[in-house]
C-alpha cells in the first residue's frame with residue numbers, strides 16, 4: 375500500500391464498486407417470526423442477521439390511554455422513521471410519511487382511540503429508490519426502522535402550534551441593552567383566544583399581545599441580555615401562555631449574518647473550527663439517537679477544539695441540536711440531497727422541500743444552528759442548479775434569520791482549483807469539499823495548490839479527509855497508515871494558513887469512522903469508511919492532534 379506501488383486515482387483502493395453491494399436481496403430474507411425491537415432504534419444493529427436487511431418490517435405495540443380531558447386532542451408523534459411509514463391504529467390508517475430523518479405526526483380521532491387495548495401498527499420500509507431523497511447511492515448505512523422516539527401527545531382543543539423569537543434583523547448589538555426582538559406565535563385556532571403572554575423570567579420580561587388571527591406577531595425589547603455564543607452559551611427559559619395552552623422552552627439570543635468577506639456572529643467575525651459528524655454511535659455500530667450519544671459525539675468535537683459541527687448529510691435527532699445549544703457548538707444542518715437525485719422531477723423536488731420544511735420547523739428556535747444546507751456534492755448542470763436554487767429560496771422563505779449553504783464540488787483545472795459553481799451566486803456561504811492528497815496525488819500536493827474563489831463572499835471547506843485504520847502504522851507514504859493521515863492533515867493545515875482572507879472555516883471529514891456499504895476494501899474497510907479521527911472503539915488517531923493543534927492556534931488568535 376505504499377503510494378508508489380499503486381496508480382494515482384486508483385479507485386479500487388477506496389471501494390470496490392460504485393453501486394451499493396446488494397447483500398440486501400429480500401428473497402434471501404424470509405423473516406416470518408416475531409422479534410422484539412427497541413424503539414427508538416434501527417433494526418440493523420439489533421440482531422446480526424438484520425445487519426444488511428433492507429425492506430419491510432411491521433411493528434406493533436399495544437397501549438392503554440385515557441385522556442385527562444375528553445375535549446382534548448391527541449396526536450401520535452414520530453421523531454423519525456427510515457424511510458417510509460404507514461401508521462395504523464386499531465385497524466384504521468392514520469397516515470403515511472416519507473423521509474427518514476424528520477418528524478411527523480397524525481391526529482388520532484376520538485372514534486379510533488380506546489382507553490384500553492389500543493393496537494398501534496407501523497409498516498416501515500427502508501428500500502432505497504431512485505426517485506426518493508436520498509436516492510439509491512449514499513456513502514452511509516441505510517439504517518432502517520423507527521429510529522427516534524414515538525410519543526402520544528395530548529393537547530387542549532386550542533393549542534400553541536409553534537413560535538419564533540429572534541433578535542430583529544439589523545439591530546445594533548453595540549450595547550446589550552434594549553435589543554429589539556421579533557417573532558410570532560402560531561395558534562391552531564384563535565377565535566376564542568384573547569391574548570398571548572410571553573415571559574422570560576430571568577430578564578423580568580412579561581409581555582402581552584392581543585390575538586387577531588392565527589399568527590400573533592411579537593415585538594419587544596430585551597433590557598439586558600447575555601448573547602448566546604460558543605464562549606457563553608447562555609439559554610433563557612421562555613414561557614408562552616394562552617388561556618388554554620403553555621409552552622416552556624430554552625432559547626439563546628444571537629445573530630448570524632455575512633458582511634462582505636466575513637461571517638459575523640453577534641456582529642463579530644467568526645472562524646468556524648468544525649468537524650463533520652454522521653448520526654452514528656460507531657462504538658455500537660448503530661444510529662445515534664439519545665442524549666448520551668449526543669454528549670459523546672459533541673464532547674469529542676469539543677475535545678478537538680471545535681466551535682462548530684456539520685451534521686452530515688441529513689437532519690440529526692433533536693438531542694444533537696439541543697445539546698449543541700447547551701454546550702455552545704454552532705451547527706450546520708442539512709437535508710439529504712446527496713450526489714445525484716432526479717433534478718428534473720417536480721415530485722423529487724417536493725420530497726426535498728418537505729424534508730427541508732420539517733427540518734426547519736423542528737429546529738428554528740435552536741440558537742446553535744447557524745446554517746441550513748440544501749445538499750451535498752450535487753453535480754453542476756443547469757437543471758440541478760435550478761432545483762438547488764429553488765431549495766435555497768424555500769429555505770430563506772422558511773427562515774430568513776440564518777445562512778443558507780450547500781457543499782459544492784471543486785472545478786479542478788490545470789494549475790488552479792476553481793470554486794465557480796453557479797450555485798455560489800445564491801448561497802450566503804460558499805462551501806466546498808476537497809480531498810487533495812487522498813483521491814488524487816499525495817498530501818504535499820497542497821503546497822502548490824492554487825485556489826480561485828469566484829465569489830466575493832466568505833468561503834468554507836465543508837469536507838477534507840483521508841482514510842486510515844487505527845493502529846496501522848508505516849511511513850507517511852504508506853496509504854491507510856495513521857502516519858499518512860497525519861501527513862495529510864499537516865499539509866492541509868499548512869495550505870489553510872495561506873488561504874485568502876475570506877476563508878471562514880472548515881469541517882473536515884469526519885469525527886468518527888462510520889459504516890458504509892460502499893466501502894469494501896477487505897483489508898482496510900470491510901464496510902466502514904475509516905476517514906474518522908476517532909475509530910470504532912473510540913480511539914483517537916494521530917491526525918486528531920494535528921487538527922486540535924490548529925484549532926487551538928485559531929482559537930487563540932480571536933477570529
Ligand code: ADA
Nearest residue numbers: 513750751807837883903905
Ligand atoms: C464525499 C461525501 C461524503 C464522504 C466522502 C468520502 O465527499 O460528501 O459523504 O463519503 O465523500 O469519504 O469520500
